[in-house]
Amino acid sequence: MRSFWRAWVAEWRHLLASPGDLALLTLFPLAAMAIVASIFIGGVARQLPVAVIDEDGGAFSRALRSELAASPTLRVVATTQDTAAVMTAFRRGEVVAALQIPNGVDEGLARARAPVLTIYYNASFLTTGKLAEGAIATVVSAAAGRSLLAQQVNAVVPVVRRAVPTVQTSILFNPQASFEGYLQALIHPAVLHLIVACATVMALGRELRGGSLGRWARRQRLLPLALVGKLVPAVLITSAWGAVWLIWLAGVRGWRPEGSIALIWLGQALLFAATAAISALLVVGTRRVGTALSMSAIYAGSALAFSGGTLPLSGASWFARSWSAALPYPHYLPxxxxxxxGAPPSLALRPALTLLAYALVAGGVAWALIAWQRGQRGQPAQPSKPAAPAVPTREVPDAAH
Structure with missing residues (x-):
């Protein structure tokens, strides 16, 4: 264990003496946590700008405009009959959705016809557009139901009762439809995943001499323990930040997991250990800090996009599915x-073992390559034999001449 403790102490001494490397593992996670928390602390989107294209101007359209204005999710910024003006507002980013009320809506409802109201939303801003579209559809359905009921009650001639199908939607696990709990659960571990990848590259990259870790390896008695001791500080610090994030999310903000919070933290620790092992392998394999940093940014920076948490992987290309399966973060997320x-703890066994396999395999290959570099640099160069001096020659004149 002496090799482990020597590498451990040396790494801590360097971190305490290097403000830049220490800031990467302390100030950067704190700043990232503060920024992400401030972005999503509101939780639910409010006051999304929408427009109303009112081509009817009747009683139903007036009631509908009032209900749209009363919705906490929506903010009616324009009411007009000019469709072209609303499309211009879409292109300028002034509205994310619009409702078109066609001419003859009141007459259609009175005669039991189903008028078609059109909702437009900007798919370039898919999340906000879909939220506004859903809020408009809810308001329209509720207003149409009330209008239909009022016409039946006030009818002088008895009318055939028209039953409107009722759809009840129940939201599970996030009834507020809040972004805070869901997106913070995705983003914070992904940010720490990227930080530990970069920190590992910097930690091993400091020991490169002439594109090799052989000189550093020859100073270690037990190379595997020394390698672990060098990488563990970054893993421990980022795991501690993961615990702080869980305390903030579950204890302060109230987004408590239904299952085991300890298993979530253990999954993060395994993710960071796997990340450190992969980035160490990149340093040893490429022998260049810049190249290893670039490759770490590619695999750790793209992890969130290919995790299936933000964009669905079903129906994606074979490359997207293969890349997702090769990254460690998508195995942590489930x-x-x-x-x-609140799933059974037994379901955590498979992803946990997968992350452990990443750490062991990548770390083992990195250790083997460092050991090979130590052997290569440890062999003395064989002196080359001096070339035999050239023997001067002299032309002998031909005796016949």
Whole structure:
């Protein structure tokens, strides 16, 4: 264990003496946590700008405009009959959705016809557009139902009772439809995943001499323990930040997992250990800090996009599915999300073992390459034999001449 403790102490001494490297593991996670928390602390989107294209101007359209204005999700910024003006507002980013009320809506409702109201939303801003579209559809359905009921009650001639199908939607595990709990559960571990990848590259990259870790390896008695001791500080610090984030999310903000919070934290620790091992392998394999940093940014920076948490992977290309399967973060995410919704702890076994395999395999290959570099640099160069001096020659004149 002496090799482990020597590498451990040396790494801590360097971190305490290097403000830049220490800031990467302390100030950067704190700043990222503060920024992400401030972005999503509101939770639910409010006051999304929408427009109303009112081509009817009747009683139903007036009531509908009032209900749209009363919705906390929506903010009616324009009411007009000019469709072209609303499309211009879409292109300028002034509205994210619009409702078109055609001419003859009141007459259609009175004669039991189903008028078609059109909702437009900007798919370039898919999340906000869909939220506004859903809020408009809810308001329209509720207003149409009330209008239909009022016409039946006030009818002088008895009318045939028209039953409107009722759809009840129940939201599970996030009834407020809040972004805060869901997106913070995705983003914070992904940010720490990227930080530990960069920190590992910097930690091993400091020991490169002439594109090799052989000189550093020759100073270690037990190379595997020394390698672990060098990488563990970054893993421990980022795991501590993961615990702080869980305390903030569950204890302060109230987004408590239905399952085991300890399993979520264990999954994060395994993710960071796997990340450190992969980035160490990149340093040893490329022998260049810049190249290893670029490759770490590619695999850790793209992890969130290919995790299936923000964009669905079903129906994606074979490359997207293969890249997702090769990254460690997409294996952590099911473990965490299962525990957030209260899944049995046994479901965490497979992703946990997968992350452990990443750490052991990548770390083992990195150790083998460092050991090979130590052997290569440890062999003395064989002196080359001096070339035999050239023997001067002299032309002998031909005796016949």
């Amino acid at each position: 473990l965490a999300m299962d525990q957030f919704i």
